[in-house]
Amino acid sequence: MTQSEPAVEVRDLVKEFPAPGGGTIRAVDGVSFSVRRGEIFGFLGPNGAGKTTTLEVVEGLASPTSGQTFVLGSDSHKDAARVKSRIGVQLQAAAYFDHLRLDEILELFGSFYPRSVSPDVLLAKVGLSEKRRARLKELSGGQAQRFSIVAAMVNDPEVLFLDEPTTGLDPQARRHLWDVIGSINREEGKTIVLTTHYMEEAELLCDRVAIIDNGRIVALDTPLGLVRQLPAAYRIAFATGRAIDEEDLARLPGVAEVAALPNGERRYELRVRDPQATLFAFTTWARDRQVALDDVRVSPATLEEVFLSLTGHALRE
Numbered sequence: 001m002t003q004s005e006p007a008v009e010v011r012d013l014v015k016e017f018p019a020p021g022g023g024t025i026r027a028v029d030g031v032s033f034s035v036r037r038g039e040i041f042g043f044l045g046p047n048g049a050g051k052t053t054t055l056e057v058v059e060g061l062a063s064p065t066s067g068q069t070f071v072l073g074s075d076s077h078k079d080a081a082r083v084k085s086r087i088g089v090q091l092q093a094a095a096y097f098d099h100l101r102l103d104e105i106l107e108l109f110g111s112f113y114p115r116s117v118s119p120d121v122l123l124a125k126v127g128l129s130e131k132r133r134a135r136l137k138e139l140s141g142g143q144a145q146r147f148s149i150v151a152a153m154v155n156d157p158e159v160l161f162l163d164e165p166t167t168g169l170d171p172q173a174r175r176h177l178w179d180v181i182g183s184i185n186r187e188e189g190k191t192i193v194l195t196t197h198y199m200e201e202a203e204l205l206c207d208r209v210a211i212i213d214n215g216r217i218v219a220l221d222t223p224l225g226l227v228r229q230l231p232a233a234y235r236i237a238f239a240t241g242r243a244i245d246e247e248d249l250a251r252l253p254g255v256a257e258v259a260a261l262p263n264g265e266r267r268y269e270l271r272v273r274d275p276q277a278t279l280f281a282f283t284t285w286a287r288d289r290q291v292a293l294d295d296v297r298v299s300p301a302t303l304e305e306v307f308l309s310l311t312g313h314a315l316r317e
C-alpha cells in the first residue's frame with residue numbers, strides 16, 4: 001500500500017437491477033473514475049442518474065454486475081472488512097435510534113470499532129456540543145444533517161461518503177454545512193465523496209465534479225474546467241437606462257450570443273469566449289454610443305448550463 005494510491009478507483013462499473021415488468025434496469029452503465037486523496041469529489045446529476053448506486057458499490061454495500069471498485073487500494077468486495085474500517089458512510093437521519101441521546105448514539109457506534117473518536121470531540125467538530133444530551137428528534141434539520149456527518153466519523157475514516165448532505169435544507173443551513181464539510185476536508189485532510197443535485201454546491205464545495213446522467217459520466221473536471229468546455233464559457237451582464245441594439249452588440253469580437261435577461265428591465269447578457277477581448281470592445285461601444293452602463297459583471301457560466309449543453313436537458317426537470 002502506498003500513499004500514491006487513489007482514495008477511490010472505479011473501473012468499468014455496471015450495475016443492473018431487475019425491472020418490475022421483467023428485463024433489467026441499467027442504473028450504472030460503464031462508469032470509470034478515480035478520486036485523489038485529500039480532495040472533495042462530487043457527483044452531480046438528476047434523480048435516478050445512478051449516484052447512490054455507484055456509491056453503494058464503492059462502499060461495499062451493493063455488489064457490481066460487472067467492473068471493479070477500490071478504496072485506498074483495497075477491493076470493496078474482496079477486501080470489504082478492510083475497506084469498511086477505513087471509510088465513513090453518512091446514513092439518512094431516520095436510520096438512527098430515536099430513544100438514544102446524541103452522545104449515546106456516537107458511543108454505541110464507536111463500540112463497533114477497535115479504535116474510535118470520543119463523542120465530545122465529534123460533536124465539537126460540527127458545533128453540537130451543547131446538544132450532546134439531546135435526542136435526534138429535538139434537532140433542527142440542519143443540526144440533524146451535521147450530526148449524521150459526525151456519526152459517519154466515529155472510526156476516524158480516511159474517506160467519507162456523503163449522499164446528498166444538504167438536500168432539504170434552507171440556504172443558510174446549507175452554507176453552514178458547506179463550511180463544516182470544507183473544514184473536515186482541509187483541517188483533517190479527509191477525502192470526501194459526495195452526491196448532489198445542487199450545481200452551486202458542486203461549484204463552491206468540490207475540487208472536481210463528475211456530471212452523471214442516465215448511469216454514465218458525461219464529463220469530469222474541476223468546476224471551472226467544466227465551464228471552460230462550453231464554446232462561450234463567460235458571461236458579461238450589465239444594465240442600461242435605454243434600449244440598445246442587440247444585433248450591434250452581437251457583432252462585437254468574441255460574442256457568441258446576446259440575451260435580454262428576464263429579471264429586471266434592460267438587463268442584458270453577452271455570452272462570450274474571451275471576456276478580456278470582448279470587454280475592451282464593449283466599453284468602447286458604450287462610450288461611442290453614449291450608453292450608460294450600470295452593474296457590469298463578468299462571471300463564468302454555471303454548471304447548470306454545462307449540464308444542459310452536454311445532455312440536452314435541465315438538471316432539474
Ligand SMILES: Nc1ncnc2c1ncn2[C@@H]1O[C@H](COP(=O)(O)OP(=O)(O)OP(=O)(O)O)[C@@H](O)[C@H]1O
Pocket residue numbers: 017018025026027045046047048049050051052053054197
Ligand atoms: N434496489 C433497486 N432496485 C431496482 N432499481 C433500483 C434500485 N436502486 C436503484 N434503482 C434504479 O436505478 C436507477 C439509479 O438510481 P440511484 O438511486 O442510483 O439514482 P440517484 O442518482 O441516486 O438519484 P437521486 O438523485 O434521486 O437520489 C434508478 O432508475 C432507480 O430506480
Ligand SMILES: [Mg+2]
Pocket residue numbers: 051052053163
Ligand atoms: Mg440518490
